[in-house]
Amino acid sequence: GCKFNTERVKRVLERALAGALGTTVYSPQDSAQLAQSLVELLQSQAKEVVPPRYKLVCQVLLGQQSQQSLLVASQALWDPKNDNFASTTFSNASLFAVATVHGVYFE
Amino acid sequence: QPSFVVDEVSSIIKEAIESAMGGNAYQHSKVNQWTTSVVEQTLSQLTKLGKPFKYIVTCVIMQKNGAGLHTASSCFWDNSSDGACTVRWENKTMYCIVSAFGLAI
Numbered sequence: 001g002c003k004f005n006t007e008r009v010k011r012v013l014e015r016a017l018a019g020a021l022g023t024t025v026y027s028p029q030d031s032a033q034l035a036q037s038l039v040e041l042l043q044s045q046a047k048e049v050v051p052p053r054y055k056l057v058c059q060v061l062l063g064q065q066s067q068q069s070l071l072v073a074s075q076a077l078w079d080p081k082n083d084n085f086a087s088t089t090f091s092n093a094s095l096f097a098v099a100t101v102h103g104v105y106f107e
Numbered sequence: 108q109p110s111f112v113v114d115e116v117s118s119i120i121k122e123a124i125e126s127a128m129g130g131n132a133y134q135h136s137k138v139n140q141w142t143t144s145v146v147e148q149t150l151s152q153l154t155k156l157g158k159p160f161k162y163i164v165t166c167v168i169m170q171k172n173g174a175g176l177h178t179a180s181s182c183f184w185d186n187s188s189d190g191a192c193t194v195r196w197e198n199k200t201m202y203c204i205v206s207a208f209g210l211a212i
Contacts, residue, residue, distance in 0.1 A: 066173065100165070
């Protein structure tokens with residue numbers, strides 16, 4: 001298929017997050033750097049399973065597990081025929097991560 | 108050449124946040140409505156700019172309770188035309204982070 005495959009990208013994100021974060025403990029000093037390297041990893045992994053002519057926007061949210069409430073919302077102005085997104089979350093006892101990849105078809 | 112003007116987008120986002128949440132304290136029952144309102148208003152104002160762009164807008168609202176939060180983004184796009192803008196807002200009880208991405212058609 002030549003379209004953005006949500007399920008496939010989601011599986012890639014899940015594997016990448018679990019592999020990178022596993023039992024990592026949240027650390028205020030390291031988390032900014034970790035979020036950045038994580039998003040770059042996710043982008044390169046997602047790029048491998050997305051067809052050509054797609055622009056990608058990848059975002060990662062990395063936070064400390066602390067009984068707080070968090071809501072993420074997103075909306076796009078695009079072409080629903082070709083454009084799509086995949087999103088997944090990961091958590092362990094110490095931290096949580098939300099990863100989203102939006103794929104936009106470029107004519 | 109149509110381009111993504113960060114200052115212009117930043118103002119749009121700030122206005123959307125203020126109008127949805129300005130003066131409010133965190134309320135679990137309202138968060139859904141706030142994120143929707145921020146994202147919808149931002150997208151609608153971006154559309155009014157009339158530029159040939161596709162847009163993605165993301166909003167995160169988090170209750171303040173001392174927990175740490177970090178965000179990062181990475182894009183595979185056309186550096187000469189595409190752009191992104193992130194606005195971080197907070198009050199005494201919550202954080203709101205809004206990111207808008209514009210991709211030239």
